[in-house]
Amino acid sequence: MAKNMLIAGNWKMNGTHADLAGLGAFAGLADRARDGVSVALAVPHTLVFSAAQLSADTSLSIGGEDCHHKESGAHTGCVSAAMLRDAGASFTILGHSERRADQGESDADVHAKAEAALAAGLDIIICVGETESERDAGTAQSVVGTQLAGSVPDCDTARLTIAYEPVWAIGTGRTPTPDDVAAMHDHIRAALVSRFGEAGESVLILYGGSVKAANAEELLHVSNVGGALVGGASLTVADFAPIVEAA
Numbered sequence: 367m368a369k370n371m372l373i374a375g376n377w378k379m380n381g382t383h384a385d386l387a388g389l390g391a392f393a394g395l396a397d398r399a400r401d402g403v404s405v406a407l408a409v410p411h412t413l414v415f416s417a418a419q420l421s422a423d424t425s426l427s428i429g430g431e432d433c434h435h436k437e438s439g440a441h442t443g444c445v446s447a448a449m450l451r452d453a454g455a456s457f458t459i460l461g462h463s464e465r466r467a468d469q470g471e472s473d474a475d476v477h478a479k480a481e482a483a484l485a486a487g488l489d490i491i492i493c494v495g496e497t498e499s500e501r502d503a504g505t506a507q508s509v510v511g512t513q514l515a516g517s518v519p520d521c522d523t524a525r526l527t528i529a530y531e532p533v534w535a536i537g538t539g540r541t542p543t544p545d546d547v548a549a550m551h552d553h554i555r556a557a558l559v560s561r562f563g564e565a566g567e568s569v570l571i572l573y574g575g576s577v578k579a580a581n582a583e584e585l586l587h588v589s590n591v592g593g594a595l596v597g598g599a600s601l602t603v604a605d606f607a608p609i610v611e612a613a
């Protein structure tokens with residue numbers, strides 16, 4: 367039986383309202399995806415409202431790329447989970463390695479944001495992944511295990527997705543071998559089952575890091591891979607479509 371999958375795009379700090387002219391094509395992909403395949407797009411805060419309006423009545427889910435852990439208050443430049451929800455987001459990415467590196471986000475920060483997002487009604491995609499030096503040192507699994515334990519709150523697992531994104535594979539064109547992806551995804555599955563029991567079996571674990579048309583088919587069929595988190599190749603429907611079609 368074909369497995370359930372999520373293919374999620376992450377536009378990062380890219381896109382203006384002009385780029386939403388192409389959103390109908392993304393929504394069309396979501397509507398035509400095979401049964402069991404969900405399609406989502408995380409966009410910059412400035413585009414969430416318009417993207418959500420444009421994709422209303424389609425199968426495309428729109429989400430944010432981060433949120434603050436507080437509901438409101440004196441946090442200039444930040445956006446709360448409730449604000450994202452109000453703008454029409456149904457989910458948010460949290461703990462992306464670019465935020466962990468650029469904004470110094472810790473596992474505790476990601477945990478607090480995740481609780482805030484869930485309380486506001488957003489589903490969550492929590493990112494974990496090792497750096498190249500951690501992989502070279504043989505500590506990739508323990509690094510990811512620590513990130514999972516510290517970042518993931520106790521929650522309804524139906525609202526939780528994990529994205530395994532080796533930092534050294536993001537935007538570089540390099541990917542781990544399918545065996546390495548399988549080993550890490552099996553490790554994450556075991557950690558989820560040990561934490562959540564049987565409910566941990568059905569949490570989707572996305573692979574992220576240089577997913578593109580040429581490697582999607584192979585990566586999406588690896589053990590315990592429940593979809594993909596896609597950065598660069600989600601910016602145009604031409605690059606994104608073959609990934610959705612491979613799911």
Ligand code: PEP
Nearest residue numbers: 536537574575576597598
């Ligand atoms: C990402 O931004 O989460 C990502 C995986 O980027 P890319 O697909 O460009 O490597």
